[in-house]
Amino acid sequence: xxxxxxxxxxxxxxxxxxxxxxxxxxxxxxxxxxxxxxxxxxxxxxxxxxxxxxxxxxxxxxxxxxxxxxxxxxxxxxxxxxxxxxxxxxxxxxxxxxxxxxxxxxxxxxxxxxxxxxxxxxxxxxxxxxxxxxxxxxxxxxxxxxxxxxxxxxxxxxxxxxxxxxxxxxxxxxxxxxxxxxxxxxxxxxxxxxxxxxxxxxxxxxxxxxxxxxxxxxxxxxxxxxxxxxxxxxxxxxxxxxxxxxxxxxxxxxxxxxxxxxxxxxxxxxxxxxxxxxxxxx
Amino acid sequence: xxxxxxxxxxxxxxxxxxxxxxxxxxxxxxxxxxxxxxxxxxxxxxxxxxxxxxxxxxxxxxxxxxxxxxxxxxxxxxxxxxxxxxxxxxxxxxxxxxxxxxxxxxxxxxxxxxxxxxxxxxxxxxxxxxxxxxxxxxxxxxxxxxxxxxxxxxxxxxxxxxxxxxxxxxxxxxxxxxxxxxxxxxxxxxxxxxxxxxxxxxxxxxxxxxxxxxxxxxxxxxxxxxxxxxxxxxxxxxxxxxxxxxxxxxxxxxxxxxxxxxxxxxxxxxxxxxxxxxxxxxxxxxxxxxxxxxxxxxxxxxxxxxxxxxxxxxxxxxxxxxx
Ligand SMILES: Nc1ncnc2c1ncn2[C@@H]1O[C@H](COP(=O)(O)OP(=O)(O)O)[C@@H](O)[C@H]1O
Ligand code: SF4
Ligand SMILES: [Mg+2]
Numbered sequence: 310x311x312x313x314x315x316x317x318x319x320x321x322x323x324x325x326x327x328x329x330x331x332x333x334x335x336x337x338x339x340x341x342x343x344x345x346x347x348x349x350x351x352x353x354x355x356x357x358x359x360x361x362x363x364x365x366x367x368x369x370x371x372x373x374x375x376x377x378x379x380x381x382x383x384x385x386x387x388x389x390x391x392x393x394x395x396x397x398x399x400x401x402x403x404x405x406x407x408x409x410x411x412x413x414x415x416x417x418x419x420x421x422x423x424x425x426x427x428x429x430x431x432x433x434x435x436x437x438x439x440x441x442x443x444x445x446x447x448x449x450x451x452x453x454x455x456x457x458x459x460x461x462x463x464x465x466x467x468x469x470x471x472x473x474x475x476x477x478x479x480x481x482x483x484x485x486x487x488x489x490x491x492x493x494x495x496x497x498x499x500x501x502x503x504x505x506x507x508x509x510x511x512x513x514x515x516x517x518x519x520x521x522x523x524x525x526x527x528x529x530x531x532x533x534x535x536x537x538x539x540x541x542x543x544x545x546x547x548x549x550x551x552x553x554x555x556x557x558x559x560x561x562x563x564x565x566x567x568x569x570x571x572x573x574x575x576x577x578x579x580x581x582x583x584x585x586x587x588x589x590x591x
Numbered sequence: 592x593x594x595x596x597x598x599x600x601x602x603x604x605x606x607x608x609x610x611x612x613x614x615x616x617x618x619x620x621x622x623x624x625x626x627x628x629x630x631x632x633x634x635x636x637x638x639x640x641x642x643x644x645x646x647x648x649x650x651x652x653x654x655x656x657x658x659x660x661x662x663x664x665x666x667x668x669x670x671x672x673x674x675x676x677x678x679x680x681x682x683x684x685x686x687x688x689x690x691x692x693x694x695x696x697x698x699x700x701x702x703x704x705x706x707x708x709x710x711x712x713x714x715x716x717x718x719x720x721x722x723x724x725x726x727x728x729x730x731x732x733x734x735x736x737x738x739x740x741x742x743x744x745x746x747x748x749x750x751x752x753x754x755x756x757x758x759x760x761x762x763x764x765x766x767x768x769x770x771x772x773x774x775x776x777x778x779x780x781x782x783x784x785x786x787x788x789x790x791x792x793x794x795x796x797x798x799x800x801x802x803x804x805x806x807x808x809x810x811x812x813x814x815x816x817x818x819x820x821x822x823x824x825x826x827x828x829x830x831x832x833x834x835x836x837x838x839x840x841x842x843x844x845x846x847x848x849x850x851x852x853x854x855x856x857x858x859x860x861x862x863x864x865x866x867x868x869x870x871x872x873x874x875x876x877x878x879x880x881x882x883x884x885x886x887x888x889x890x891x892x893x894x895x896x897x898x899x900x901x902x903x904x905x906x907x908x909x910x911x912x913x914x
Binding site for chain 1: 695697
């Protein structure tokens, strides 16, 4: 028990904000995984007799312009949102982590070259780059993931580089080298654990951003293929019929809000718990 | 007695925008097997440069235009990267000035101490018990429990003990201590000095002790080297140098505040004037711009004048001891 209290999970469970965040995230993940089981209707089944139905016992969140059950569609959309977010953040994060440590710990010329590269990429607004790439590539989740990776890995790279750089001349790194530690040993045993904290915080904070980008691209019609259930597609429908049936838009926004709250709070809780200096003493 | 560490006519230059900065010029220091030698000098005189040169961890812009550094008879300036890595830790190890920053903040004490034993054989448990034993040896209460602690959970004095324990765990032949007590208060300082003395006896290593606290050097060391602006200006047995200093710089240091030798001070006494520009050092004696005994002859390089036995000062006007 007392050992568990000192693990990261143990400490997170002692933090009300973290518990709240993890509850929301668990809700989203479980509902996405079990979407097929939970969904009261087939998310693609059109029921033209019940178009624009108001929320009821049959259709918990009403139906859309084609009479499809919004709640069932949002459950399926959650799968896509989480899949895109986790894949894109993992790939972008890994690239950023490696390039950032190389820039921070490698020779000066490499640092300058990588910084220039990061800044160039960050200078493009995500949505413009998304539109440009979408014009070149087939419409689909692969394109969404590539757009997110290209527009976001530089941010991880920047953060990791700054962290690495501040550690490079830290006395404990010099002390390690003075004890005969190799380059790999220093990078993996000493730099990496120090940069992982800020890295995971950034990743957690970025997940809802990626979910929003997927929704935004689907909203603009450059995300998921037409007909695929997606939070962004539901928002788009809701937007088109906002005057007559506002609940489509409201229902479509709800999971986005939950995802943003959940991952942002988790990021903040991680920030408090991952840095042993900020941690309350036992 | 053979030498554990021998520095011969070592010069180190840094490449800067203003030209070559001569951080060390013809410095020679000998630390005998099992001996304790002190290096004293104000900030900027090249103490860190000296340590980094000994470890061959100088920054990229540094060059060694001349000199030899031999550790246990082996020239480190010629050793390959692999051999150097072996020597660091096994033959030479360091306790740094600031125990706040010389330990990794996000790893537990136990993990860091286990990590540095990666060359040794043995299970995790065996390494941990070796770590705990060493923590106990350096006077840390509840050593086994402390293995799980993080650096920020310990006080400055405790952290410095951990740093010493880590250095001692490697059982080096030469231990370098880079102002290890500067960040500590007087009582702790005495304890750390005592601890270093004891460990030196037990491990049988030699110590190169860098400090700008004259009193600590007097307390701990057999010999002392006085450095000024990258030059060794005086050297000798501690008693001779402090009681009968030969170089005007050393005389100033001691005269400025006779209490220095006893009281705990964080800085060397201030002497009028400032350090010379090391990219364009004065010709002749490096101390000339600040020296009130300077005469014409001081524009030529001063010889190392033997004063009494192994005590010398690099000054034209140094007087040979009558005693
Ligand atoms: N990387 C570097 N590049 C240029 N000059 C340096 C560098 N490191 C130290 N110096 C200069 O070398 C001199 C000696 O510095 P240092 O060895 O750090 O002295 P100390 O440790 O005694 O304070 C100082 O004038 C300092 O400004
Ligand atoms: S050589 Fe001359 S200038 Fe240098 S310390 Fe001696 S007296 Fe002073
Ligand atoms: Mg220094």
